[in-house]
Amino acid sequence: xxxxxxxxxxxxxxxxxxxxxxxxxxxxxxxxxxxxxxxxxxxxxxxxxxxxxxxxxxxxxxxxxxxxxxxxxxxxxxxxxxxxxxxxxxxxxxxxxxxxxxxxxxxxxxxxxxxxxxxxxxxxxxxxxxxxxxxxxxxxxxxxxxxxxxxxxxxxxxxxxxxxxxxxxxxxxxxxxxxxxxxxxxxxxxxxxxxxxxxxxxxxxxxxxxxxxxxxxxxxxxxxxxxxxxxxxxxxxxxxxxxxxxxxxxxxxxxxxxxxxxxxxxxxxxxxxxxxxxxxxxxxxxxxxxxxxxxxxxxxxxxxxxxxxxxxxxxxxxxxxxxxxxxxxxxxxxxxxxxxxxxxxxxxxxx
Amino acid sequence: xxxxxxxxxxxxxxxxxxxxxxxxxxxxxxxxxxxxxxxxxxxxxxxxxxxxxxxxxxxxxxxxxxxxxxxxxxxxxxxxxxxxxxxxxxxxxxxxxxxxxxxxxxxxxxxxxxxxxxxxxxxxxxxxxxxxxxxxxxxxxxxxxxxxxxxxxxxxxxxxxxxxxxxxxxxxxxxxxxxxxxxxxxxxxxxxxxxxxxxxxxxxxxxxxxxxxxxxxxxxxxxxxxxxxxxxxxxxxxxxxxxxxxxxxxxxxxxxxxxxxxxxxxxxxxxxxxxxxxxxxxxxxxxxxxxxxxxxxxxxxxxxxxxxxxxxxxxxxxxxxxxxxxxxxxxxxxxxxxxxxxxxxxxxxxx
Numbered sequence: 001x002x003x004x005x006x007x008x009x010x011x012x013x014x015x016x017x018x019x020x021x022x023x024x025x026x027x028x029x030x031x032x033x034x035x036x037x038x039x040x041x042x043x044x045x046x047x048x049x050x051x052x053x054x055x056x057x058x059x060x061x062x063x064x065x066x067x068x069x070x071x072x073x074x075x076x077x078x079x080x081x082x083x084x085x086x087x088x089x090x091x092x093x094x095x096x097x098x099x100x101x102x103x104x105x106x107x108x109x110x111x112x113x114x115x116x117x118x119x120x121x122x123x124x125x126x127x128x129x130x131x132x133x134x135x136x137x138x139x140x141x142x143x144x145x146x147x148x149x150x151x152x153x154x155x156x157x158x159x160x161x162x163x164x165x166x167x168x169x170x171x172x173x174x175x176x177x178x179x180x181x182x183x184x185x186x187x188x189x190x191x192x193x194x195x196x197x198x199x200x201x202x203x204x205x206x207x208x209x210x211x212x213x214x215x216x217x218x219x220x221x222x223x224x225x226x227x228x229x230x231x232x233x234x235x236x237x238x239x240x241x242x243x244x245x246x247x248x249x250x251x252x253x254x255x256x257x258x259x260x261x262x263x264x265x266x267x268x269x270x271x272x273x274x275x276x277x278x279x280x281x282x283x284x285x286x287x288x289x290x291x292x293x294x295x296x297x298x299x300x301x302x303x304x305x306x307x308x309x310x311x312x313x314x315x316x317x318x319x320x321x322x323x324x325x326x327x328x329x330x331x332x333x334x335x336x337x338x339x340x341x342x343x344x345x346x347x348x349x350x351x
Numbered sequence: 352x353x354x355x356x357x358x359x360x361x362x363x364x365x366x367x368x369x370x371x372x373x374x375x376x377x378x379x380x381x382x383x384x385x386x387x388x389x390x391x392x393x394x395x396x397x398x399x400x401x402x403x404x405x406x407x408x409x410x411x412x413x414x415x416x417x418x419x420x421x422x423x424x425x426x427x428x429x430x431x432x433x434x435x436x437x438x439x440x441x442x443x444x445x446x447x448x449x450x451x452x453x454x455x456x457x458x459x460x461x462x463x464x465x466x467x468x469x470x471x472x473x474x475x476x477x478x479x480x481x482x483x484x485x486x487x488x489x490x491x492x493x494x495x496x497x498x499x500x501x502x503x504x505x506x507x508x509x510x511x512x513x514x515x516x517x518x519x520x521x522x523x524x525x526x527x528x529x530x531x532x533x534x535x536x537x538x539x540x541x542x543x544x545x546x547x548x549x550x551x552x553x554x555x556x557x558x559x560x561x562x563x564x565x566x567x568x569x570x571x572x573x574x575x576x577x578x579x580x581x582x583x584x585x586x587x588x589x590x591x592x593x594x595x596x597x598x599x600x601x602x603x604x605x606x607x608x609x610x611x612x613x614x615x616x617x618x619x620x621x622x623x624x625x626x627x628x629x630x631x632x633x634x635x636x637x638x639x640x641x642x643x644x645x646x647x648x649x650x651x652x653x654x655x656x657x658x659x660x661x662x663x664x665x666x667x668x669x670x671x672x673x674x675x676x677x678x679x680x681x682x683x684x685x686x687x688x689x690x691x692x693x694x695x696x697x698x699x700x701x702x
Binding site: 129130131135157161162163166167240241243245250252256270274275276280281287289 | 475480481482486487505506507508509510511512513514515517518592593594595596597601602603604607621622625626627628631632635636638639640659
């Protein structure tokens with residue numbers, strides 16, 4: 001697998017097609033629909049946004065991250081290519097990221113103040129607006145799968161804490177002990193942060209520990225039946241207290257999908273993403289302002305969030321298959337792949 | 352205190368002024384701003400929506416409900432009249448409803464499957480988009496006050512479970528034992544529902560026990576400084592399992608407030624309200640489609656929610672002081688009061 005860097009070409013294509021689309025919608029023109037479908041199917045993932053520069057990401061980590069992103073997105077791409085559903089693509093792609101210690105989700109979940117691991121996840125299906133989510137599970141290997149079970153096998157959208165773990169067990173989801181999530185590096189981080197937080201500001205800690213506030217994984221996919229799904233999974237904020245819940249399990253903030261507009265997965269300082277209802281706001285701007293995904297994402301991430309002082313980013317795919325990866329931090333682990341198999345991986349702002 | 356029924360007059364006024372406003376916004380005209388301000392300050396509350404008809408609400412309960420709604424809203428009205436903040440008005444008004452056994456919030460919280468009481472609440476301040484919420488607290492007398500403390504005294508938006516109770520205690524919030532929430536009627540309800548759920552459909556149970564899925568209280572206020580606040584508090588769904596979280600503590604679903612648009616508090620079958628991002632969607636339609644609060648609320652509650660088969664309602668106030676009470680159920684406990692002290696209380700659809 002090679003790591004082709006096609007961002008520039010992709011961006012220009014997306015921008016040109018976005019312009020076409022916008023022109024076709026407002027005011028209406030006679031451009032036929034097929035010309036608007038830039039991708040018959042598409043997939044995009046993130047592995048968290050944050051203080052990521054070539055200076056503080058070693059070449060080894062850079063390479064490991066890109067390799068794992070490529071492995072994950074390829075899983076989803078093959079499902080979509082074979083006519084599978086976007087829901088399956090999102091779930092199976094996120095499994096790869098959750099099973100890696102590189103990202104703050106599943107296996108690599110950061111530690112709470114009490115030195116435990118509490119994970120959140122959510123998934124949404126744009127065809128029906130069905131959604132499922134869990135907050136604060138502690139025993140589940142793959143939180144994204146419990147979120148899907150909540151959506152499909154319960155009358156609820158959001159389960160939390162011990163109840164969510166119990167539901168997972170009842171559903172036959174793979175349960176693991178605390179030792180599964182035990183990663184020395186993460187444990188050291190929370191201990192150092194607890195010690196340093198008294199002397200240092202949060203922004204300094206964020207530079208030193210990129211996953212301190214921002215680690216998350218997410219996936220958005222459009223399948224050949226034009227159904228959009230989005231999912232997000234996280235270990236939350238390092239050193240979190242009081243069973244804090246961030247944006248990842250919040251439908252409308254961390255995740256949203258609507259076949260009429262787009263699918264979105266967020267990563268960032270969750271509190272700001274909740275207050276700005278980031279994922280739903282991008283969908284709402286496409287629906288009501290009739291702007292392109294690119295314009296909506298830029299407005300929310302580069303303007304509205306910045307005004308609130310909220311850091312982070314989003315990945316999204318609109319109903320035409322346009323892909324957007326937008327962040328206001330120095331970097332975001334990300335990858336996308338279109339129907340002809342062109343893979344893009346990125347970490348820093350300038351690529 | 353008399354219960355004046357001014358809905359018709361109010362509706363006509365709201366509709367006329369909404370028309371004026373719409374005309375003034377799209378396309379822009381020279382109508383001066385002051386003419387758009389229908390109320391210098393305003394307040395509206397709900398005590399839950401559901402299967403409420405004159406047949407299944409006794410005259411005694413009808414009278415008790417209206418009396419308590421009037422008492423609650425008067426507390427907030429006086430705060431606003433004296434130049435107080437909408438945040439104080441929302442919190443203190445909700446206290447009255449939380450302290451009454453009549454509503455499914457605080458003292459009157461329904462029981463979970465495990466015969467415990469788990470409460471959710473949220474609050475949002477439209478001037479700054481600051482927000483706070485708690486999910487699944489069990490020891491707090493007034494959950495709306497913890498939500499406010501989360502907003503003002505923590506870096507977080509949403510705390511849950513035992514952690515949220517611990518935070519409440521650290522903040523000096525009034526803590527009570529399980530016996531405080533013990534209401535014989537509610538306990539009988541959950542036991543009957545557990546017995547009957549095997550033989551009856553959920554919709555039949557919803558008719559028999561109006562609070563089964565829908566009980567909530569909420570308040571939206573606009574103060575003399577044109578700041579909008581919204582808050583919601585609930586005991587959740589009777590017989591809920593797995594630490595289910597509904598829409599009430601979800602910013603964007605159960606509660607939203609933005610000085611640029613409106614404030615909203617929801618009540619209804621929470622899962623649908625989360626999937627439709629009800630509170631944020633109403634705000635987004637005003638912001639992006641430039642429609643009136645009335646149009647936005649009708650679209651979301653009478654069309655979008657109905658298409659999803661989601662039952663419930665909302666209360667809202669826009670930046671001009673227009674009040675909206677919209678529901679797609681047979682009834683909603685509700686009251687509003689405008690700056691000249693005219694009180695409206697309603698339960699059924701036809702009043």
